[in-house]
Amino acid sequence: MAVLQTPHLTLRPCRPSDRADFISLELDPQVMRFLNGGRAFDPEIPDPNSTFLMPRGTEPYVWTARRTRDDTFAGWFCLWPESETLAELGYRLPHAEWGQGLASEGAFALVDWGFRSGGYDRIVATTMAVNLASRRVMEKLGMRHTRTQHVDWPDPIAGSEHGEVWYEVTRPEWTGG
Numbered sequence: 236m237a238v239l240q241t242p243h244l245t246l247r248p249c250r251p252s253d254r255a256d257f258i259s260l261e262l263d264p265q266v267m268r269f270l271n272g273g274r275a276f277d278p279e280i281p282d283p284n285s286t287f288l289m290p291r292g293t294e295p296y297v298w299t300a301r302r303t304r305d306d307t308f309a310g311w312f313c314l315w316p317e318s319e320t321l322a323e324l325g326y327r328l329p330h331a332e333w334g335q336g337l338a339s340e341g342a343f344a345l346v347d348w349g350f351r352s353g354g355y356d357r358i359v360a361t362t363m364a365v366n367l368a369s370r371r372v373m374e375k376l377g378m379r380h381t382r383t384q385h386v387d388w389p390d391p392i393a394g395s396e397h398g399e400v401w402y403e404v405t406r407p408e409w410t411g412g
Contacts, residue, residue, distance in 0.1 A: 237352065239298065239344045244309055246298040246341055253299045254292040256308040265330045268392075300328070300341050312341045314349045320356040322349055326372070333368070339375045346376055350406045359403040365394035370402070377409065378402035 239246040249257075260266055296316065300309040310328030317323055324346060326338055349355045362369040364383060383398040 236296070236298070237348060239348055240303070241340045241344045243303060244300045244337060244341050244344070245303050245306075246300050246312060246344060249292050249294060249297040249299045249311060251292040253308075253311075256299070257292065257311065260310065260327055260329055263330055266327060296322075298341075298345065300337070309337055310341070312345045314345050314353065314355075314358070316355075317359075319354065322353065322355045322358050324349075324358055324360040338369075338372045342372055342376055346404065346409065350409045356406050357403055359401060361399055361401050363394050364397040364400045370400060373402040376404060378404045 236248040238248075294313075297311055297313045299311050301307060302309050308329065309332050310326060313325040314322045315325065324342060326342055328338055346358055349358055358378075359381075360373050360378060362373070364370075370380075379402060380400055381403050382401045384401065385398040386395075388395055
């Protein structure tokens with residue numbers, strides 16, 4: 236995994252010293268509202284029913300994002316391999332960093348790395364249909380909506396009745412070739 240540089244962010248492979256920042260992010264109800272409804276939880280006890288990534292600083296394929304100008308924690312990004320040619324994009328930013336284009340900037344760098352250096356042919360991303368901000372990030376990347384999936388969750392959260400949307404982009408679409 237490479238260190239990636241964007242105009243405002245430095246993305247580097249996560250490490251154990253990032254753990255406190257990751258946990259702080261997960262304890263913010265605004266950040267977690269589309270993942271677990273914003274419910275409080277004990278970060279020391281893994282949730283066996285969790286279907287989303289909760290990094291602790293030792294995970295492969297997770298990059299910690301810090302603002303280049305002052306090293307402030309700006310979230311994390313991941314490109315999780317589903318197979319040798321397919322990866323899933325994920326990202327989570329602190330509420331204070333929303334609306335500044337950082338999610339698009341970091342995600343763009345990671346998708347570009349995935350196609351140019353990671354060997355992927357296709358990259359997908361998912362979110363709740365009602366998470367319009369995350370959907371907009373995916374659209375800015377040139378990802379296209381491929382399906383909406385409705386799942387009967389054992390403990391549904393507000394908006395889950397509208398389904399989970401899947402977006403994807405292929406290497407030829409990304410590179411123009």
